Amino acid sequence: xxxxxxxxxxxxxxxxxxxxxxxxxxxxxxxxxxxxxxxxxxxxxxxxxxxxxxxxxxxxxxxxxxxxxxxxxxxxxxxxxxxxxxxxxxxxxxxxxxxxxxxxxxxxxxxxxxxxxxxxxxxxxxxxxxxxxxxxxxxxxxxxxxxxxxxxxxxxxxxxxxxxxxxxxxxxxxxxxxxxxxxxxxxxxxxxxxxxxxxxxxxxxxxxxxxxxxxxxxxxxxxxxxxxxxxxxxxxxxxxxxxxxxxxxxxxxxxxx
Amino acid sequence: xxxxxxxxxxxxxxxxxxxxxxxxxxxxxxxxxxxxxxxxxxxxxxxxxxxxxxxxxxxxxxxxxxxxxxxxxxxxxxxxxxxxxxxxxxxxxxxxxxxxxxxxxxxxxxxxxxxxxxxxxxxxxxxxxxxxxxxxxxxxxxxxxxxxxxxxxxxxxxxxxxxxxxxxxxxxxxxxxxxxxxxxxxxxxxxxxxxxxxxxxxxxxxxxxxxxxxxxxx
Numbered sequence: 001x002x003x004x005x006x007x008x009x010x011x012x013x014x015x016x017x018x019x020x021x022x023x024x025x026x027x028x029x030x031x032x033x034x035x036x037x038x039x040x041x042x043x044x045x046x047x048x049x050x051x052x053x054x055x056x057x058x059x060x061x062x063x064x065x066x067x068x069x070x071x072x073x074x075x076x077x078x079x080x081x082x083x084x085x086x087x088x089x090x091x092x093x094x095x096x097x098x099x100x101x102x103x104x105x106x107x108x109x110x111x112x113x114x115x116x117x118x119x120x121x122x123x124x125x126x127x128x129x130x131x132x133x134x135x136x137x138x139x140x141x142x143x144x145x146x147x148x149x150x151x152x153x154x155x156x157x158x159x160x161x162x163x164x165x166x167x168x169x170x171x172x173x174x175x176x177x178x179x180x181x182x183x184x185x186x187x188x189x190x191x192x193x194x195x196x197x198x199x200x201x202x203x204x205x206x207x208x209x210x211x212x213x214x215x216x217x218x219x220x221x222x223x224x225x226x227x228x229x230x231x232x233x234x235x236x237x238x239x240x241x242x243x244x245x246x247x248x249x250x251x252x253x254x255x256x257x
Numbered sequence: 258x259x260x261x262x263x264x265x266x267x268x269x270x271x272x273x274x275x276x277x278x279x280x281x282x283x284x285x286x287x288x289x290x291x292x293x294x295x296x297x298x299x300x301x302x303x304x305x306x307x308x309x310x311x312x313x314x315x316x317x318x319x320x321x322x323x324x325x326x327x328x329x330x331x332x333x334x335x336x337x338x339x340x341x342x343x344x345x346x347x348x349x350x351x352x353x354x355x356x357x358x359x360x361x362x363x364x365x366x367x368x369x370x371x372x373x374x375x376x377x378x379x380x381x382x383x384x385x386x387x388x389x390x391x392x393x394x395x396x397x398x399x400x401x402x403x404x405x406x407x408x409x410x411x412x413x414x415x416x417x418x419x420x421x422x423x424x425x426x427x428x429x430x431x432x433x434x435x436x437x438x439x440x441x442x443x444x445x446x447x448x449x450x451x452x453x454x455x456x457x458x459x460x461x462x463x464x465x466x467x468x469x470x471x472x473x474x475x
Contacts, residue, residue, distance in 0.1 A: 212330075212332065213330055216332065240332045240333060241332070241333060241336070241337075241469065242333060242469030242470070243333060249333050249334060252332050252333055253331065253332060253333055253334065253335045254261055254264075255261070
């Protein structure tokens with residue numbers, strides 16, 4: 001398969017299919033995700049959006065019985081067919097989940113975990129990385145005097161920001177966010193949304209969200225998934241004001257889903 | 258009642274309120290032209306006082322639309338439907354003001370001006386009424402082919418307005434002592450022309466609703 005990839009594309013999907021044993025979860029997915037943009041993935045429950053985001057760092061392959069065909073081009077490599085170095089891929093493509101899931105360790109060790117397993121041992125170097133990552137997620141001022149405290153002492157919003165700091169400490173190029181604010185209150189949600197908007201300067205961000213207004217607020221592009229297919233990929237402005245497909249209009253206006 | 262169903266019922270009620278407001282402006286226009294032709298100052302004063310009711314209806318519709326936007330956070334066509342409700346209501350309120358201004362002109366002319374009111378002002382009223390009916394029909398059925406007809410009708414209104422103004426100017430040269438009265442008639446013609454312009458705005462709002470893009474009709 002020859003993929004025609006735009007220069008600005010971080011990921012290019014071409015006829016990507018995924019089966020959970022006999023269940024066809026992703027059907028002929030073909031679109032591109034641009035670098036330094038926030039791409040929101042929306043769609044009703046069970047439409048394949050979380051499955052899709054898990055294909056971008058090949059986490060989907062951890063599920064028994066999964067089979068993938070087609071292409072996901074990332075850094076000149078087809079993740080589906082080529083032999084992919086998973087450690088390298090997941091260093092480059094960080095993932096943040098629905099609920100902050102810090103390791104049962106100190107705040108410091110959570111952020112230093114990734115760089116350590118990638119071979120950085122020097123304390124002063126790790127200190128620098130930890131400080132930079134925590135500053136990037138606007139958590140440094142709040143935690144700098146208690147870096148040795150357990151990460152579970154932090155609030156929900158702080159834990160989620162810590163997880164983003166942990167993800168960016170390995171210097172990825174992409175961040176995958178799977179409903180990152182669904183377990184957070186509106187104030188923490190706002191801080192995560194602001195952070196995502198700032199981070200897109202340096203990272204490509206793909207975010208699954210059930211919150212339509214959140215997708216409208218912070219994403220540049222939005223992809224609407226339905227029954228494992230991509231119905232529409234468009235600029236967020238267009239998709240939420242005047243979508244091209246009737247199914248998209250019906251979904252975003254709450255007529256189904 | 259399901260939330261979605263409630264939202265649609267609310268939208269429907271706003272639509273009916275707008276149609277009711279359009280009827281009020283229609284009535285105001287008809288009465289103001291009657292007041293002008295019949296030198297009826299009492300009727301003219303009633304129109305001025307009834308305009309407050311039109312203003313109240315506008316505020317009420319605006320409040321309901323804003324509440325619905327805040328509570329339902331609509332997008333796409335639903336959002337456009339509420340945005341045009343605000344725009345159309347504003348146009349209808351301004352049309353009410355134009356009718357009120359014609360009534361004020363009738364008061365300025367008084368009961369004893371001994372002037373023949375230009376017959377073509379009645380033609381202008383008829384064009385305006387036909388345009389209003391067309392616009393409301395297009396609004397009710399969200400039909401852009403009906404809305405598109407407003408452009409041609411507005412051209413007819415503009416043409417008639419130009420003729421009326423031209424003839425009135427000629428009259429000022431033959432009857433210079435009546436200039437202040439003729440001016441009031443010319444103002445009335447101008448208000449009627451503005452009334453029609455607001456109706457074409459309504460047509461444009463309907464095109465925006467259906468097509469999702471802005472169009473100009475006049």
